[in-house]
Amino acid sequence: MTEDIINRAALTGIDQTLFFRVVESTNTGIVITDNSLPDNPIIYCNPAFEQMSGYKRIDIIGHNCRFLQGKDRKQAARGIVHEAISNGRSCVVEIRNYTKEGKLFWNELYISPVTNDEGVVTHFIGIQNDVSSRKKSQLELERVQIETEKLVIERTKMYQESQDFMTSIVETLRESLLVIDHDFTILSANAHFLNTFKVSINETKGRLLYDLGNGQWNIPELKRMMEDILPTNNPVLDYEVEHEFPHIGKKLMLLNAHRVELEGQYKNWILLAIEDITERRAVQQRKDDFLSIASHELKTPLTTVVGYLQLMKRLMPAEASEKFRSIADKTERYVHRLNHLLSDLLDVSRIQTGNIEIHKEPFDFDKMLIETIEGIRAATPQREILLKGSVECQCNADESHIIQVVSNLLGNAIKYSPDNTPVTVQVTKISDVIKFSVTDKGIGITEADYAKIFDRFYRVAEVQRHYSGMGIGLYICQQIILNHGGTIWVESKRNVGSTFNFTIPIQG
Amino acid sequence: MAKRILIIEDDPGILELLELIFESDGYIVDSSLTGKSVNEIMKLNPDLLVMDVRIEGYKLTGDEICAELKAFIPPNGIPVMLLSAERNLPEIALACNSNSYMRKPFDINDLLETVGKFWK
Numbered sequence: 001m002t003e004d005i006i007n008r009a010a011l012t013g014i015d016q017t018l019f020f021r022v023v024e025s026t027n028t029g030i031v032i033t034d035n036s037l038p039d040n041p042i043i044y045c046n047p048a049f050e051q052m053s054g055y056k057r058i059d060i061i062g063h064n065c066r067f068l069q070g071k072d073r074k075q076a077a078r079g080i081v082h083e084a085i086s087n088g089r090s091c092v093v094e095i096r097n098y099t100k101e102g103k104l105f106w107n108e109l110y111i112s113p114v115t116n117d118e119g120v121v122t123h124f125i126g127i128q129n130d131v132s133s134r135k136k137s138q139l140e141l142e143r144v145q146i147e148t149e150k151l152v153i154e155r156t157k158m159y160q161e162s163q164d165f166m167t168s169i170v171e172t173l174r175e176s177l178l179v180i181d182h183d184f185t186i187l188s189a190n191a192h193f194l195n196t197f198k199v200s201i202n203e204t205k206g207r208l209l210y211d212l213g214n215g216q217w218n219i220p221e222l223k224r225m226m227e228d229i230l231p232t233n234n235p236v237l238d239y240e241v242e243h244e245f246p247h248i249g250k251k252l253m254l255l256n257a258h259r260v261e262l263e264g265q266y267k268n269w270i271l272l273a274i275e276d277i278t279e280r281r282a283v284q285q286r287k288d289d290f291l292s293i294a295s296h297e298l299k300t301p302l303t304t305v306v307g308y309l310q311l312m313k314r315l316m317p318a319e320a321s322e323k324f325r326s327i328a329d330k331t332e333r334y335v336h337r338l339n340h341l342l343s344d345l346l347d348v349s350r351i352q353t354g355n356i357e358i359h360k361e362p363f364d365f366d367k368m369l370i371e372t373i374e375g376i377r378a379a380t381p382q383r384e385i386l387l388k389g390s391v392e393c394q395c396n397a398d399e400s401h402i403i404q405v406v407s408n409l410l411g412n413a414i415k416y417s418p419d420n421t422p423v424t425v426q427v428t429k430i431s432d433v434i435k436f437s438v439t440d441k442g443i444g445i446t447e448a449d450y451a452k453i454f455d456r457f458y459r460v461a462e463v464q465r466h467y468s469g470m471g472i473g474l475y476i477c478q479q480i481i482l483n484h485g486g487t488i489w490v491e492s493k494r495n496v497g498s499t500f501n502f503t504i505p506i507q508g
Numbered sequence: 509m510a511k512r513i514l515i516i517e518d519d520p521g522i523l524e525l526l527e528l529i530f531e532s533d534g535y536i537v538d539s540s541l542t543g544k545s546v547n548e549i550m551k552l553n554p555d556l557l558v559m560d561v562r563i564e565g566y567k568l569t570g571d572e573i574c575a576e577l578k579a580f581i582p583p584n585g586i587p588v589m590l591l592s593a594e595r596n597l598p599e600i601a602l603a604c605n606s607n608s609y610m611r612k613p614f615d616i617n618d619l620l621e622t623v624g625k626f627w628k
Binding site: 296299300301302303304306307308310311314315339346350357359 | 519521522525526528529532593595596599612613614615616617
């Protein structure tokens with residue numbers, strides 16, 4: 001064997017020194033260990049290896065190669081290396097090694113046994129390449145792959161969860177929901193729909209909306225609106241339907257339908273929400289009835305009280321004390337207030353039941369205004385009420401209702417502003433409408449309250465603290481003006497004052 | 509000669525109050541807690557009939573009695589004043605040809621003034 005090698009070497013005509021120079025010059029790390037010595041120590045390393053590992057030759061000669069793994073002992077590659085060396089075989093591994101400074105580098109290690117003439121493994125040669133950058137990209141790729149897989153799993157789970165979430169919302173809603181295809185077949189119906197209309201999913205899914213049940217949804221007006229949704233994207237909003245159902249009786253329903261939009265994309269589906277408002281409407285009706293009966297019943301004893309009080313004053317003996325007279329006056333004032341509150345309640349209950357009756361007849365607006373203001377002046381002689389402008393025309397409206405509005409607005413202006421400030425009434429004829437405005441120098445109203453003050457039973461918190469009342473006067477005014485086809489609004493500045501305005505058409 | 513007023517009013521409290529008001533102003537008062545037929549009214553022949561619109565437990569309403577009374581031939585000339593809390597009292601009064609009306613709750617001075625106009 002040795003001879004063979006020498007012969008081969010001789011054949012090449014290259015001397016051994018050149019071989020040594022080659023090993024020393026290559027930029028691949030080379031380590032030779034002596035397998036015949038205990039623990040297979042390093043006997044040689046070339047400069048490329050010194051460069052790669054940061055160790056000097058002198059540092060490592062005599063050491064087993066394992067120090068290169070530092071404390072990173074649990075590497076599968078180590079097992080492979082160990083097995084190859086034990087069995088005198090070659091192997092290729094990628095192993096994590098550490099430089100003298102402790103910096104990790106990935107070492108692509110080729111280990112080959114070197115045998116003597118008897119075939120005994122005397123040495124091992126380790127060819128080493130730093131593949132850290134390649135390994136890094138490879139690891140990065142693997143990491144990305146794992147991450148991507150994780151993400152896909154997560155997304156799928158999230159999608160499943162959001163799907164479950166949506167389904168549970170849809171199923172929990174106390175509102176009936178139908179998803180309808182572009183040709184008006186039912187794609188799905190939630191539990192509330194099935195329960196409310198006492199139908200099974202088989203009787204619903206896949207059927208035409210207009211064929212459901214006994215054709216109860218086949219309402220021409222609804223059909224027209226539904227058919228308009230997809231071409232125009234116009235929703236159906238709060239459309240009331242009353243229908244007699246065979247198993248569940250008469251139902252009043254509020255329908256809302258929208259084109260389904262998913263992630264910003266319009267689908268050719270319609271979501272139809274059906275709200276059963278039968279009970280709510282009935283409660284409203286009962287409340288209105290109660291309000292109406294209660295106020296009417298209260299009026300009768302009140303009439304008696306007012307009458308007896310007045311009679312008492314008429315029959316009061318001349319010698320009655322001042323104190324007694326004052327008590328009688330006060331009682332009368334409070335009874336009058338009670339009467340006004342009751343009238344307001346009656347008005348509200350009438351408005352609620354749609355019974356506000358407007359009887360339009362031409363009247364002299366200026367004359368009505370002057371008389372109404374006179375009446376208020378008589379009641380509050382200390383207050384200055386200025387009247388500006390005139391309309392000089394007959395107005396076709398319900399005079400008693402307009403008087404009610406004027407008195408209410410003027411009354412508020414006086415009530416909610418300091419006693420020493422004037423209240424100004426301005427009337428103007430603009431085109432074919434009359435505009436009425438009353439301005440006070442009171443505390444004013446914040447913009448947030450502009451619309452709310454016309455709500456039923458709404459009272460501005462600050463006002464509530466200082467003045468009694470139920471907050472229905474402005475609501476009644478608004479209803480009266482709206483019923484006349486007019487508008488009512490407020491303009492105000494905090495601590496400067498408020499102007500309440502209304503317009504009504506002259507011709508009615 | 510004192511004028512005679514017939515009051516038809518189903519609420520005892522208001523009826524008694526009306527009696528007191530009119531008597532204190534020197535009228536002679538006949539009163540009834542229930543409705544009366546046209547014949548009964550004509551038999552009493554008051555100078556003025558003051559009447560509620562809703563009369564509990566009677567077959568006719570005040571305005572119906574009034575309409576019958578006004579449609580009677582030969583004319584009896586008994587003036588009628590409706591006294592009620594109905595919001596659309598003006599229309600009711602107009603429809604049944606009543607001579608006057610007054611809304612409840614009423615002001616005594618207004619009531620006596622309106623009644624006084626019948627014989628001025």
